[in-house]
Amino acid sequence: MLDVPAAYATVLDDQWRQLAGAGEWLTGAQRVEVARITRLARQGASEMPADPVGEAAWIFGGDPAAPRASWVDRLEAAGLDRTTYVEILGICARVAALDTFLYGLGRPERPLPEPVPGAPRLTRVAEAKIDGGFAPTVGPAYPPTALSAVPIELDAMMQLHGAMYLSLREMADLEIVKDLDRRQLELVAARTSLLNDCFF
Protein backbone atom coordinates (compact mmCIF):
# COMPACT_ATOMS: atom_id res chain seq x y z
CA MET A 1 0.00 0.00 0.00
CA LEU A 2 1.22 3.49 -0.85
CA ASP A 3 0.39 6.73 0.92
CA VAL A 4 -1.51 9.47 -0.84
CA PRO A 5 1.00 12.34 -1.06
CA ALA A 6 -0.20 15.63 0.36
CA ALA A 7 -0.42 17.38 -3.01
CA TYR A 8 -2.74 14.69 -4.34
CA ALA A 9 -4.78 14.60 -1.11
CA THR A 10 -5.57 18.30 -1.47
CA VAL A 11 -6.83 17.74 -4.99
CA LEU A 12 -8.94 14.78 -3.92
CA ASP A 13 -10.53 16.91 -1.21
CA ASP A 14 -11.28 19.67 -3.74
CA GLN A 15 -12.79 17.21 -6.17
CA TRP A 16 -15.03 15.61 -3.56
CA ARG A 17 -16.21 19.01 -2.34
CA GLN A 18 -17.01 20.06 -5.90
CA LEU A 19 -18.87 16.83 -6.56
CA ALA A 20 -21.14 17.29 -3.53
CA GLY A 21 -22.36 20.76 -4.40
CA ALA A 22 -25.01 21.89 -6.86
CA GLY A 23 -23.85 21.86 -10.44
CA GLU A 24 -24.99 23.59 -13.58
CA TRP A 25 -28.01 21.37 -14.23
CA LEU A 26 -28.06 18.88 -11.35
CA THR A 27 -28.43 19.32 -7.59
CA GLY A 28 -25.77 18.06 -5.23
CA ALA A 29 -27.99 15.09 -4.38
CA GLN A 30 -28.39 14.23 -8.06
CA ARG A 31 -24.65 14.55 -8.65
CA VAL A 32 -23.81 12.25 -5.75
CA GLU A 33 -26.41 9.76 -7.00
CA VAL A 34 -24.78 9.82 -10.44
CA ALA A 35 -21.46 9.08 -8.74
CA ARG A 36 -23.02 6.20 -6.80
CA ILE A 37 -24.49 4.64 -9.94
CA THR A 38 -21.29 4.93 -11.95
CA ARG A 39 -19.35 3.36 -9.09
CA LEU A 40 -21.80 0.45 -8.92
CA ALA A 41 -21.44 -0.10 -12.66
CA ARG A 42 -17.65 -0.10 -12.39
CA GLN A 43 -17.89 -2.74 -9.70
CA GLY A 44 -19.92 -4.95 -12.03
CA ALA A 45 -23.39 -4.63 -10.50
CA SER A 46 -25.92 -6.08 -12.88
CA GLU A 47 -28.99 -3.88 -13.09
CA MET A 48 -28.89 -0.71 -15.17
CA PRO A 49 -31.31 2.04 -14.05
CA ALA A 50 -34.22 2.63 -16.40
CA ASP A 51 -34.17 6.43 -16.34
CA PRO A 52 -31.90 8.25 -18.83
CA VAL A 53 -29.73 9.95 -16.18
CA GLY A 54 -29.10 6.65 -14.44
CA GLU A 55 -28.53 4.85 -17.74
CA ALA A 56 -25.93 7.41 -18.80
CA ALA A 57 -24.11 7.18 -15.46
CA TRP A 58 -24.20 3.41 -15.70
CA ILE A 59 -22.73 3.24 -19.19
CA PHE A 60 -20.06 5.85 -18.46
CA GLY A 61 -19.05 3.82 -15.42
CA GLY A 62 -19.16 0.25 -16.64
CA ASP A 63 -19.01 0.32 -20.43
CA PRO A 64 -17.21 3.54 -21.30
CA ALA A 65 -16.39 2.72 -24.92
CA ALA A 66 -20.00 1.91 -25.76
CA PRO A 67 -21.55 5.36 -26.43
CA ARG A 68 -22.71 5.86 -30.00
CA ALA A 69 -24.54 8.74 -31.62
CA SER A 70 -27.73 6.70 -31.82
CA TRP A 71 -27.65 5.98 -28.08
CA VAL A 72 -27.28 9.66 -27.21
CA ASP A 73 -30.19 10.38 -29.56
CA ARG A 74 -32.27 7.87 -27.63
CA LEU A 75 -31.35 9.37 -24.26
CA GLU A 76 -32.33 12.79 -25.55
CA ALA A 77 -35.64 11.44 -26.81
CA ALA A 78 -36.20 10.03 -23.31
CA GLY A 79 -35.76 13.50 -21.82
CA LEU A 80 -32.05 13.92 -21.14
CA ASP A 81 -30.81 17.33 -22.26
CA ARG A 82 -27.43 17.07 -24.00
CA THR A 83 -25.82 19.65 -21.73
CA THR A 84 -26.95 17.71 -18.67
CA TYR A 85 -25.44 14.68 -20.41
CA VAL A 86 -22.11 16.57 -20.37
CA GLU A 87 -22.39 17.22 -16.62
CA ILE A 88 -23.11 13.55 -15.95
CA LEU A 89 -20.17 12.56 -18.13
CA GLY A 90 -17.82 14.82 -16.20
CA ILE A 91 -18.90 13.45 -12.83
CA CYS A 92 -18.60 9.82 -13.91
CA ALA A 93 -15.21 10.34 -15.50
CA ARG A 94 -13.78 11.98 -12.40
CA VAL A 95 -15.14 9.32 -10.06
CA ALA A 96 -13.49 6.69 -12.26
CA ALA A 97 -10.21 8.62 -12.08
CA LEU A 98 -10.19 9.00 -8.32
CA ASP A 99 -11.34 5.45 -7.60
CA THR A 100 -8.72 4.00 -9.97
CA PHE A 101 -5.96 6.04 -8.37
CA LEU A 102 -6.82 4.92 -4.85
CA TYR A 103 -7.31 1.32 -5.95
CA GLY A 104 -3.86 1.29 -7.53
CA LEU A 105 -2.29 2.64 -4.38
CA GLY A 106 -4.03 -0.11 -2.40
CA ARG A 107 -6.22 2.38 -0.58
CA PRO A 108 -9.92 1.88 0.14
CA GLU A 109 -12.48 3.68 -1.93
CA ARG A 110 -13.41 7.05 -0.51
CA PRO A 111 -17.02 7.18 0.77
CA LEU A 112 -19.18 9.41 -1.38
CA PRO A 113 -19.70 12.89 0.03
CA GLU A 114 -22.87 14.12 1.65
CA PRO A 115 -24.71 16.30 -0.88
CA VAL A 116 -24.68 20.02 -0.21
CA PRO A 117 -28.11 21.65 -0.54
CA GLY A 118 -28.58 24.27 -3.22
CA ALA A 119 -30.09 24.86 -6.60
CA PRO A 120 -28.29 24.24 -9.90
CA ARG A 121 -27.08 27.39 -11.66
CA LEU A 122 -28.97 26.63 -14.90
CA THR A 123 -26.68 28.83 -16.99
CA ARG A 124 -26.28 27.76 -20.58
CA VAL A 125 -23.01 28.58 -22.36
CA ALA A 126 -24.19 30.55 -25.36
CA GLU A 127 -21.25 29.55 -27.57
CA ALA A 128 -21.68 25.82 -26.98
CA LYS A 129 -23.11 23.87 -29.89
CA ILE A 130 -22.79 20.46 -31.48
CA ASP A 131 -19.49 20.57 -33.35
CA GLY A 132 -18.28 17.07 -34.08
CA GLY A 133 -19.27 15.53 -30.73
CA PHE A 134 -22.40 13.94 -29.33
CA ALA A 135 -23.12 16.93 -27.10
CA PRO A 136 -22.38 20.66 -27.21
CA THR A 137 -18.85 21.99 -26.98
CA VAL A 138 -17.30 25.42 -27.28
CA GLY A 139 -15.38 24.96 -30.51
CA PRO A 140 -14.77 21.61 -32.15
CA ALA A 141 -15.06 18.52 -29.93
CA TYR A 142 -11.60 17.43 -28.88
CA PRO A 143 -10.05 16.53 -25.53
CA PRO A 144 -9.77 20.01 -23.97
CA THR A 145 -13.30 21.01 -25.05
CA ALA A 146 -15.17 17.80 -24.21
CA LEU A 147 -16.75 19.37 -21.10
CA SER A 148 -16.71 22.99 -22.21
CA ALA A 149 -20.51 23.27 -22.24
CA VAL A 150 -20.41 22.88 -18.43
CA PRO A 151 -17.58 25.10 -17.17
CA ILE A 152 -17.55 23.78 -13.60
CA GLU A 153 -16.96 20.29 -14.93
CA LEU A 154 -14.32 21.53 -17.36
CA ASP A 155 -12.47 23.30 -14.54
CA ALA A 156 -12.60 20.24 -12.30
CA MET A 157 -11.33 18.03 -15.11
CA MET A 158 -8.46 20.40 -15.84
CA GLN A 159 -7.45 20.47 -12.18
CA LEU A 160 -7.39 16.69 -12.04
CA HIS A 161 -5.60 16.34 -15.38
CA GLY A 162 -2.81 18.67 -14.30
CA ALA A 163 -2.39 17.11 -10.89
CA MET A 164 -2.53 13.46 -11.90
CA TYR A 165 -0.84 13.53 -15.30
CA LEU A 166 0.22 16.74 -17.06
CA SER A 167 -1.20 20.22 -17.46
CA LEU A 168 -1.92 21.36 -21.01
CA ARG A 169 1.30 23.40 -20.94
CA GLU A 170 3.31 20.42 -19.68
CA MET A 171 1.84 18.26 -22.44
CA ALA A 172 3.67 20.32 -25.03
CA ASP A 173 7.00 19.22 -23.54
CA LEU A 174 7.74 15.79 -25.03
CA GLU A 175 10.82 15.42 -22.83
CA ILE A 176 9.21 16.35 -19.53
CA VAL A 177 10.02 14.31 -16.44
CA LYS A 178 7.28 14.36 -13.80
CA ASP A 179 8.21 11.54 -11.42
CA LEU A 180 8.28 9.36 -14.56
CA ASP A 181 9.74 10.29 -17.92
CA ARG A 182 7.39 11.18 -20.74
CA ARG A 183 7.65 7.82 -22.48
CA GLN A 184 6.76 6.03 -19.26
CA LEU A 185 3.75 8.28 -18.76
CA GLU A 186 2.61 7.66 -22.32
CA LEU A 187 3.07 3.91 -22.05
CA VAL A 188 0.77 3.90 -19.02
CA ALA A 189 -1.70 6.13 -20.86
CA ALA A 190 -1.71 3.97 -23.97
CA ARG A 191 -2.20 0.67 -22.14
CA THR A 192 -4.97 2.13 -19.96
CA SER A 193 -6.74 3.41 -23.06
CA LEU A 194 -6.38 0.08 -24.82
CA LEU A 195 -7.89 -1.81 -21.88
CA ASN A 196 -10.79 0.65 -21.96
CA ASP A 197 -11.20 0.14 -25.71
CA CYS A 198 -10.60 3.84 -26.17
CA PHE A 199 -8.85 4.74 -29.38
CA PHE A 200 -7.12 7.71 -27.77
Add this chain to the structure above:
Amino acid sequence: MLRASSRKQNLEVRLDAISNPVTDSGVPAGAELLAAVDATVLRDGLELDDARNELVACVGEAGAVRAFATMGNFEMMNRLLDGQGVMPGPDARPIGDEIGRPFVDPHATDHSGGVPAA
Protein backbone atom coordinates in the same frame (compact mmCIF):
# COMPACT_ATOMS: atom_id res chain seq x y z
CA MET B 1 2.19 10.69 -27.78
CA LEU B 2 4.31 7.64 -26.93
CA ARG B 3 5.73 7.58 -30.43
CA ALA B 4 6.16 11.36 -30.53
CA SER B 5 7.97 11.54 -27.19
CA SER B 6 10.27 8.68 -28.22
CA ARG B 7 11.11 10.31 -31.55
CA LYS B 8 11.80 13.60 -29.79
CA GLN B 9 14.44 11.81 -27.71
CA ASN B 10 15.75 9.75 -30.64
CA LEU B 11 14.71 6.56 -28.89
CA GLU B 12 13.04 3.46 -30.27
CA VAL B 13 9.70 2.26 -28.98
CA ARG B 14 7.66 -0.83 -29.89
CA LEU B 15 4.04 0.25 -30.13
CA ASP B 16 2.90 -3.35 -30.34
CA ALA B 17 3.89 -3.73 -26.68
CA ILE B 18 0.76 -1.74 -25.88
CA SER B 19 -1.44 -4.60 -27.04
CA ASN B 20 1.06 -7.38 -26.32
CA PRO B 21 2.77 -6.67 -23.00
CA VAL B 22 5.20 -9.59 -23.29
CA THR B 23 6.91 -7.57 -26.04
CA ASP B 24 9.74 -5.36 -24.81
CA SER B 25 8.48 -1.83 -25.36
CA GLY B 26 11.93 -0.31 -25.09
CA VAL B 27 10.66 2.00 -22.33
CA PRO B 28 12.51 1.85 -18.99
CA ALA B 29 10.50 -0.21 -16.46
CA GLY B 30 8.02 -0.84 -19.27
CA ALA B 31 7.13 -4.38 -18.18
CA GLU B 32 6.50 -3.27 -14.60
CA LEU B 33 4.42 -0.31 -15.72
CA LEU B 34 2.30 -2.48 -17.99
CA ALA B 35 1.77 -5.09 -15.27
CA ALA B 36 0.65 -2.38 -12.86
CA VAL B 37 -1.78 -0.97 -15.43
CA ASP B 38 -3.29 -4.38 -16.06
CA ALA B 39 -3.72 -5.18 -12.37
CA THR B 40 -5.23 -1.77 -11.63
CA VAL B 41 -7.47 -1.14 -14.61
CA LEU B 42 -8.71 -4.73 -14.70
CA ARG B 43 -9.08 -4.62 -10.90
CA ASP B 44 -7.06 -7.76 -10.36
CA GLY B 45 -6.57 -7.71 -6.62
CA LEU B 46 -4.55 -10.92 -6.69
CA GLU B 47 -1.86 -9.39 -8.90
CA LEU B 48 -1.93 -5.81 -7.72
CA ASP B 49 0.21 -6.01 -4.57
CA ASP B 50 3.05 -7.75 -6.40
CA ALA B 51 2.75 -5.44 -9.40
CA ARG B 52 2.85 -2.38 -7.14
CA ASN B 53 5.85 -3.65 -5.19
CA GLU B 54 7.78 -4.43 -8.36
CA LEU B 55 6.94 -1.04 -9.79
CA VAL B 56 8.13 0.75 -6.65
CA ALA B 57 11.37 -1.23 -6.82
CA CYS B 58 11.93 0.04 -10.38
CA VAL B 59 10.73 3.64 -10.33
CA GLY B 60 10.45 4.53 -6.64
CA GLU B 61 7.38 5.54 -4.66
CA ALA B 62 6.87 8.89 -6.38
CA GLY B 63 7.12 7.25 -9.78
CA ALA B 64 4.67 4.53 -8.80
CA VAL B 65 2.20 7.06 -7.41
CA ARG B 66 2.49 9.02 -10.66
CA ALA B 67 1.82 5.86 -12.64
CA PHE B 68 -1.38 5.14 -10.70
CA ALA B 69 -2.42 8.79 -11.03
CA THR B 70 -1.86 8.61 -14.78
CA MET B 71 -4.03 5.51 -14.98
CA GLY B 72 -6.73 7.45 -13.14
CA ASN B 73 -6.36 10.38 -15.49
CA PHE B 74 -6.84 8.19 -18.52
CA GLU B 75 -9.81 6.40 -16.99
CA MET B 76 -11.23 9.93 -16.94
CA MET B 77 -10.11 11.01 -20.39
CA ASN B 78 -11.17 7.76 -22.06
CA ARG B 79 -14.70 8.29 -20.72
CA LEU B 80 -14.80 11.92 -21.77
CA LEU B 81 -13.65 11.23 -25.30
CA ASP B 82 -15.82 8.18 -25.91
CA GLY B 83 -18.78 9.77 -24.13
CA GLN B 84 -18.46 12.81 -26.38
CA GLY B 85 -17.79 10.83 -29.55
CA VAL B 86 -14.53 12.71 -30.10
CA MET B 87 -12.84 11.47 -33.25
CA PRO B 88 -9.08 11.11 -33.61
CA GLY B 89 -7.59 12.90 -36.59
CA PRO B 90 -7.24 10.95 -39.85
CA ASP B 91 -3.47 10.72 -39.37
CA ALA B 92 -3.90 8.93 -36.02
CA ARG B 93 -6.40 6.30 -37.14
CA PRO B 94 -3.90 3.89 -38.75
CA ILE B 95 -2.21 3.50 -35.35
CA GLY B 96 -5.22 1.40 -34.37
CA ASP B 97 -4.28 -1.18 -36.97
CA GLU B 98 -0.69 -1.09 -35.77
CA ILE B 99 -1.67 -2.02 -32.21
CA GLY B 100 -4.39 -4.46 -33.25
CA ARG B 101 -7.40 -2.30 -32.36
CA PRO B 102 -8.88 -0.82 -35.54
CA PHE B 103 -10.67 2.50 -35.21
CA VAL B 104 -14.47 2.34 -34.92
CA ASP B 105 -16.43 5.44 -35.89
CA PRO B 106 -18.84 6.18 -33.02
CA HIS B 107 -20.93 8.37 -35.31
CA ALA B 108 -21.53 5.59 -37.85
CA THR B 109 -25.06 4.34 -38.22
CA ASP B 110 -24.39 0.62 -37.80
CA HIS B 111 -24.02 1.00 -33.98
CA SER B 112 -21.29 -1.64 -34.01
CA GLY B 113 -20.18 -2.61 -30.55
CA GLY B 114 -22.05 0.17 -28.82
CA VAL B 115 -25.05 0.57 -26.56
CA PRO B 116 -28.21 -0.52 -28.37
CA ALA B 117 -30.03 2.43 -29.87
CA ALA B 118 -33.41 1.06 -28.91
